[in-house]
Amino acid sequence: MTQVILRNVSVTFPVATLKAKSLRANLLFFGSAGALEKDARGVVTISALRQINFRAETGDRIALIGRNGSGKTTMLKVIAGIYPPSEGSVFVEGRVSPILGTGLGVDEELSGYEAIEYACLLRGVAPERIALLREDIADFTDLRSYLSVPVRTYSAGMKMRLGFAVATADEPDVLLIDEGIMAGDIFFMEKARERANRLLTTSRLLFLASHSEDMVRSTCNKAILLDSGDIVAAGAVDDVLQLYHRLEESPRTAAPGPAGLRVTHDNETDAGSPGKPFSSSNVRGHPAEHALDDTVRTHWLSDPTRPVESTAFLGYDFGKEHKWEILRVTLRQWSPDLAGSTCVTKVALQFSDDGFKNDVRTADTFKIEPTIAKQTFSTAPSAPARYWRLLAKSDTVGGREWGIMEFEFDTVPPENRQGGRAIGSVPAALNVPPEAAFEDNPFTHWTSREDQEQVKGTSWVGWDFGPGWEVEVRSFALRQWDGGARPNTIPVIKVQSSNDGFLEDILTADTVALHQDTDRHTYGVAPSRKARFWRILADSTTEGGHWGVIELRFYERPVQDATLSLKPSRVAADVS
Amino acid sequence: MITSMGKVQDEIRDGVSSSGSILASWKAAIASYHFWWRFGVMDIRLRYRRTVLGPFWITLSFGVSSFALTIVFSTLFKMSTQSYFAYLISGLAVWTLISSMITEGCTIFINQGSLMQQYPLPILSYALRSIVVTFLVFLHNLAVVVVALLLFHAEFGWATLAVIPGLALILLNGAWMAMLFGMLCARFRDLPQIITTLVSIVFFVTPVFWYKDMLGTRGYIAELNPLYSLLELVRSPLLGTLPSTKAIVTALVMTIAGWIVTFLYARRFQAKLAYWV
Numbered sequence: 065m066t067q068v069i070l071r072n073v074s075v076t077f078p079v080a081t082l083k084a085k086s087l088r089a090n091l092l093f094f095g096s097a098g099a100l101e102k103d104a105r106g107v108v109t110i111s112a113l114r115q116i117n118f119r120a121e122t123g124d125r126i127a128l129i130g131r132n133g134s135g136k137t138t139m140l141k142v143i144a145g146i147y148p149p150s151e152g153s154v155f156v157e158g159r160v161s162p163i164l165g166t167g168l169g170v171d172e173e174l175s176g177y178e179a180i181e182y183a184c185l186l187r188g189v190a191p192e193r194i195a196l197l198r199e200d201i202a203d204f205t206d207l208r209s210y211l212s213v214p215v216r217t218y219s220a221g222m223k224m225r226l227g228f229a230v231a232t233a234d235e236p237d238v239l240l241i242d243e244g245i246m247a248g249d250i251f252f253m254e255k256a257r258e259r260a261n262r263l264l265t266t267s268r269l270l271f272l273a274s275h276s277e278d279m280v281r282s283t284c285n286k287a288i289l290l291d292s293g294d295i296v297a298a299g300a301v302d303d304v305l306q307l308y309h310r311l312e313e314s315p316r317t318a319a320p321g322p323a324g325l326r327v328t329h330d331n332e333t334d335a336g337s338p339g340k341p342f343s344s345s346n347v348r349g350h351p352a353e354h355a356l357d358d359t360v361r362t363h364w365l366s367d368p369t370r371p372v373e374s375t376a377f378l379g380y381d382f383g384k385e386h387k388w389e390i391l392r393v394t395l396r397q398w399s400p401d402l403a404g405s406t407c408v409t410k411v412a413l414q415f416s417d418d419g420f421k422n423d424v425r426t427a428d429t430f431k432i433e434p435t436i437a438k439q440t441f442s443t444a445p446s447a448p449a450r451y452w453r454l455l456a457k458s459d460t461v462g463g464r465e466w467g468i469m470e471f472e473f474d475t476v477p478p479e480n481r482q483g484g485r486a487i488g489s490v491p492a493a494l495n496v497p498p499e500a501a502f503e504d505n506p507f508t509h510w511t512s513r514e515d516q517e518q519v520k521g522t523s524w525v526g527w528d529f530g531p532g533w534e535v536e537v538r539s540f541a542l543r544q545w546d547g548g549a550r551p552n553t554i555p556v557i558k559v560q561s562s563n564d565g566f567l568e569d570i571l572t573a574d575t576v577a578l579h580q581d582t583d584r585h586t587y588g589v590a591p592s593r594k595a596r597f598w599r600i601l602a603d604s605t606t607e608g609g610h611w612g613v614i615e616l617r618f619y620e621r622p623v624q625d626a627t628l629s630l631k632p633s634r635v636a637a638d639v640s
Numbered sequence: 641m642i643t644s645m646g647k648v649q650d651e652i653r654d655g656v657s658s659s660g661s662i663l664a665s666w667k668a669a670i671a672s673y674h675f676w677w678r679f680g681v682m683d684i685r686l687r688y689r690r691t692v693l694g695p696f697w698i699t700l701s702f703g704v705s706s707f708a709l710t711i712v713f714s715t716l717f718k719m720s721t722q723s724y725f726a727y728l729i730s731g732l733a734v735w736t737l738i739s740s741m742i743t744e745g746c747t748i749f750i751n752q753g754s755l756m757q758q759y760p761l762p763i764l765s766y767a768l769r770s771i772v773v774t775f776l777v778f779l780h781n782l783a784v785v786v787v788a789l790l791l792f793h794a795e796f797g798w799a800t801l802a803v804i805p806g807l808a809l810i811l812l813n814g815a816w817m818a819m820l821f822g823m824l825c826a827r828f829r830d831l832p833q834i835i836t837t838l839v840s841i842v843f844f845v846t847p848v849f850w851y852k853d854m855l856g857t858r859g860y861i862a863e864l865n866p867l868y869s870l871l872e873l874v875r876s877p878l879l880g881t882l883p884s885t886k887a888i889v890t891a892l893v894m895t896i897a898g899w900i901v902t903f904l905y906a907r908r909f910q911a912k913l914a915y916w917v
Contacts (some may be wrong), residue, residue: 077915141914145760148911165758173686182682185674186759 066158066237066269068143071328073152075113075138075293110139116152116295120269120286127280127301128273129308130290130461132227139290140240142162143271145159158237158269161187165242168215176218176226177202183230186510197233204229204259232259236268243274261538277305299436308437342381342453379453380473381419387448387495390415390427395454396438413441415449425449425567447564487565487597488525525613526599528565534594537561537573542600543584543615554578554602554611561595571595588622662907669764676765680772698777703784706732713849726793730878731848733785734871737778738810739839744770745818746825746832753826753917763910767818771811785878795880802882806873809891813870816898820905826916827909842867866894 113135120126128136141147142154144162168188170182180201184194204213205225207218215223232239280287280301287304289297297307382388393413411430416423428443452473529535537559559574560566573592579585598618602611669676688694706729714724748770749756749763755767789796825831845861847854848871852862862868869890876883 141757146757147914160760162758162760166753167754167758168754169758171686173689182679185678186755186761188672188675188761191674269718569642 069119069155073116084144096282125270125284127284127287134290135293160238162240163231172216187479201229335464376451377455389448394440412455416451524599524601536594537618539619541586541617558601562597671764676768698780702781708779722792733781734874740774741814748822751827816902820902
């Protein structure tokens with residue numbers, strides 16, 4: 065069987081600057097006993113891959129997707145054995161054939177025939193085999209008449225064809241293709257596609273790093289989404305692509321700060337926090353052989369042979385005198401083959417100050433995608449607390465076993481560092497795809513589920529200015545979807561502030577009648593108080609239909625000033 | 641590929657490989673002789689492709705320049721042109737082999753960086769490829785040497801056979817030097833210049849143009865030079881005498897010590913090489 069297993073693989077890149085590569089700087093370093101470490105040596109290390117775990121096997125055709133610099137090529141090189149991982153281990157069973165560059169790796173002075181021979185040698189094909197393969201390769205390239213002239217006379221496309229022909233000639237078990245370099249054309253050649261299909265259907269393993277969605281959809285059956293060297297999601301192609309689009313809209317994330325907490329083991333946490341994990345009695349660490357590897361423990365929220373019970377939970381006690389607010393949760397489910405394996409469709413994130421005896425509050429609920437092995441959830445605003453847990457909800461359908469490989473509480477979401485984050489009633493405030501907005505502004509929040517549905521209950525959108533921030537909103541600019549064009553948009557909204565994420569502390573600052581005939585307007589807000597969370601709310605008393613907010617900005621200035629200039633003040637924020 | 645055929649790459653911590661994985665990678669390198677031997681031959685062929693004489697330009701230019709040097713130095717030293725020619729040309733051929741193994745070794749990983757980024761060939765095989773190239777050049781030079789010796793200094797005997805183990809030792813030393821200096825130079829980009837300069841200085845203090853006896857009481861200058869021992873391993877048998885015990889011992893010690901140092905360095909840094917180039 066062909067398989068590729070990566071266990072806890074990290075790759076840190078020493079980016080030696082010119083300074084660091086010179087001997088002088090290093091002599092200087094030794095001489096100065098480390099004082100000049102940063103300046104003189106100037107080695108910047110980049111985490112290209114972080115704690116990657118997965119197993120792929122025969123029949124998997126895996127797309128690596130992610131933005132530029134997210135670690136796709138590095139991952140291919142690690143699988144190819146070109147980059148030894150800085151940490152962790154790589155297990156490859158089968159012959160690997162990488163296509164990582166356009167060049168054949170041989171001197172272009174060679175003729176086509178010679179190039180085929182030498183390029184085969186580079187790929188470790190035995191000379192006896194080369195004689196057998198040569199004709200096949202020559203046929204495949206369709207370059208017969210050119211094969212006796214030097215490769216340097218070929219066009220880029222011809223070289224690429226030759227490269228692809230050689231790489232796939234000996235029917236490798238694992239094929240690694242970096243589409244970014246291969247320009248993607250190969251798959252659109254009829255012959256290459258035929259051959260690729262043959263390779264793929266004869267139960268081989270393919271890794272394809274690609275930006276082309278068409279190519280990914282037509283070629284791959286699984287996808288891994290990488291961001292900043294981390295697997296953000298892995299699973300079915302369509303679902304992962306969808307997450308990728310969401311990721312593309314968000315700002316590039318920096319490396320997770322030290323506040324990130326990873327619970328991977330009963331007695332082990334990354335953060336050096338004084339706390340410790342806890343769980344319900346029916347959660348247990350599963351034997352290592354059932355997990356992907358022996359270093360990351362699997363926590364079962366059920367007995368592997370019995371259904372998930374309503375009381376199963378896994379959590380973290382941050383310790384006495386520690387109160388944390390969880391803003392982001394990363395969850396990796398047990399899944400042997402990247403496909404996701406859950407029967408649990410919904411989990412709840414809860415917090416408590418007394419260990420869930422009397423004080424049990426639910427911060428958010430997450431829908432678990434059955435096809436996604438790893439996913440990051442932003443949580444709704446809540447409050448700092450000592451105990452946090454993840455609860456498999458009792459209304460879970462299916463009733464099979466469910467395991468968590470790893471979950472990570474993160475108290476500093478990337479948005480937070482940039483001055484806050486958008487919040488909204490879940491699930492009533494929804495992002496709508498860009499094409500739904502009448503302009504190309506992609507940031508539409510619906511306060512009703514769809515544009516056909518009526519606004520119900522407390523649908524709202526707002527802004528969390530972040531821990532430690534207190535702002536008094538005195539005006540806000542609002543752009544409504546299709547504002548003024550339809551009669552049944554929301555006539556009246558409330559402007560509210562809160563310091564606990566609208567759990568208990570809710571103060572209505574003002575009630576504002578919305579302009580029906582303009583799509584964008586700046587409204588004044590009566591003086592009230594400073595608070596961390598602000599929102600506008602279409603409440604249940606409002607009559608009317610669907611309502612979408614394209615743009616929402618809060619200002620500290622009263623409306624008179626704001627109308628003069630719509631530029632946001634320091635704490636103003638876009639709901640975007 | 642050769643390196644990853646059903647093998648678990650060893651657990652690597654902090655970039656330090658285990659001794660076993662280094663030995664395995666070196667074994668794989670030797671086994672990949674299809675690569676380094678064929679590519680070494682290709683390098684030579686390509687260098688002279690589209691020339692009339694082909695690789696025999698090496699032979700020709702070496703023969704002509706040795707002859708010119710002989711005329712000058714035999715006059716300067718007032719020696720018999722014939723015996724000096726035999727001495728100089730054999731010494732020069734062996735020295736060229738040793739020095740170019742070192743200087744070309746310095747740039748192997750720097751020059752083959754793009755290849756290393758595309759194919760997971762074992763690291764040592766790149767060093768072996770460079771050794772093959774220098775050795776093939778030496779063989780071309782050796783043809784001139786043999787002709788010159790037959791014409792002017794035919795003292796072939798049983799001792800001449802010592803050329804073979806001598807060459808083997810030189811190549812063994814060249815391989816570790818290429819590997820070690822190659823890795824060091826990929827990391828510290830000033831080193832190639834430094835090493836090239838050093839080698840050319842050592843050339844002048846090594847008895848190639850001149851005889852060791854000419855140093856008189858300062859014979860230690862030559863004795864302290866380990867490259868002189870390597871040189872003697874092959875030059876002496878070419879000229880019909882066995883190399884001195886001291887030369888043999890020095891060369892053996894150098895081989896063993898050199899490979900140990902290279903091994904220790906590789907264990908610490910070989911895994912990082914791909915990130916340096």
